[in-house]
Amino acid sequence: MNNETINSNNNSIMQVESISFSYGWLKQKPLFTDFSLSLERGKVYGLLGLNGAGKSTLIYLMAGLLTPKAGRVIVNGACVRDRRPSTLADIYVVPEEFEMPRMSLREFATLNGALYPRFSYDDMLHNLAIFDIDPGIKSLTSLSMGQKKKVLMSFAFATHTGLMLMDEPTNGLDIPGKSQFRRLVASQMTDDRTILISTHQVRDIDRCIDHVVIIDHSSVLLDASVASITSKLRFVENGTAAQAEAAIFSQPSVMGHSLVLPADGSDDETQLNLETLFNATLSSRDSISSIFNPKNA
Numbered sequence: 162m163n164n165e166t167i168n169s170n171n172n173s174i175m176q177v178e179s180i181s182f183s184y185g186w187l188k189q190k191p192l193f194t195d196f197s198l199s200l201e202r203g204k205v206y207g208l209l210g211l212n213g214a215g216k217s218t219l220i221y222l223m224a225g226l227l228t229p230k231a232g233r234v235i236v237n238g239a240c241v242r243d244r245r246p247s248t249l250a251d252i253y254v255v256p257e258e259f260e261m262p263r264m265s266l267r268e269f270a271t272l273n274g275a276l277y278p279r280f281s282y283d284d285m286l287h288n289l290a291i292f293d294i295d296p297g298i299k300s301l302t303s304l305s306m307g308q309k310k311k312v313l314m315s316f317a318f319a320t321h322t323g324l325m326l327m328d329e330p331t332n333g334l335d336i337p338g339k340s341q342f343r344r345l346v347a348s349q350m351t352d353d354r355t356i357l358i359s360t361h362q363v364r365d366i367d368r369c370i371d372h373v374v375i376i377d378h379s380s381v382l383l384d385a386s387v388a389s390i391t392s393k394l395r396f397v398e399n400g401t402a403a404q405a406e407a408a409i410f411s412q413p414s415v416m417g418h419s420l421v422l423p424a425d426g427s428d429d430e431t432q433l434n435l436e437t438l439f440n441a442t443l444s445s446r447d448s449i450s451s452i453f454n455p456k457n458a
Contacts (some may be wrong), residue, residue: 174324174355175200175223180232182222192218194379195232202323203352204386207370208359209439214377216359217257220326223357224254236324250277253322257329261301261309269301270316279321288315291348292341306333314342318349325356331365343369367435375442382442385453387433393452395422396434409448410441421445423452 177198183191192215221227225241274280292311375383399417410421421441
């Protein structure tokens with residue numbers, strides 16, 4: 162085991178450095194080849210990509226649950242595959258699918274909370290209240306999938322880990338639950354915490370993220386803050402014929418057409434439309450790259 166501490170950017174909590182990965186039992190090309198990405202402290206990232214683009218695999222590589230064939234993942238200056246207790250205690254993964262043990266919520270919190278030095282039972286109760294969940298649960302296995310997810314997320318945020326990795330967290334939640342989830346994320350952000358939310362349900366998270374990462378296997382198609390995106394692009398519903406002619410991307414909507422246009426230099430920024438941005442990035446890769454990565458265009 163290598164216990165070397167690796168120097169990193171002071172504001173960076175994680176660096177994914179030139180990783181390559183494939184599932185050996187699948188006779189197909191690697192999911193990742195020479196893939197790199199950096200996550201900064203104090204941000205909520207939305208990780209987007211088509212089904213099969215590697216989002217879930219990337220989360221497990223970030224957490225050290227999978228081993229890259231080449232490259233490495235650094236968290237707080239340590240390689241995650243070194244499995245340092247201090248590193249593992251600062252990462253929490255909320256998977257898309259999971260099972261809860263046959264025990265009460267208090268037993269679950271006592272057993273698992275001991276693994277996280279900053280875990281707060283009172284904070285877990287506060288998070289449960291946001292979800293309208295009664296904390297007196299006698300058996301976690303008796304809950305519905307949506308309730309289990311609410312309980313797990315309430316516990317996860319109460320661990321106060323510096324890095325939270327969430328894979329499709331709104332799957333299984335009803336409409337009020339999705340709104341409660343956004344409230345929970347907003348209430349939990351601090352300058353020293355990083356949250357990464359992987360999802361294909363972009364409308365569930367477009368009001369609670371401040372940075373967007375769109376990937377397609379080994380390619381990072383977009384890696385930009387919401388502030389940067391809304392300063393460089395305009396999102397218009399039911400635009401004029403002239404706007405449609407100048408648009409980078411256009412798609413039908415209930416109001417006519419959703420358009421993505423280059424910013425026109427005015428001070429009036431439009432609100433991010435994450436679904437339209439995602440579709441625009443996939444279908445107009447060169448145009449988006451030329452705006453956000455002019456050196457690579």
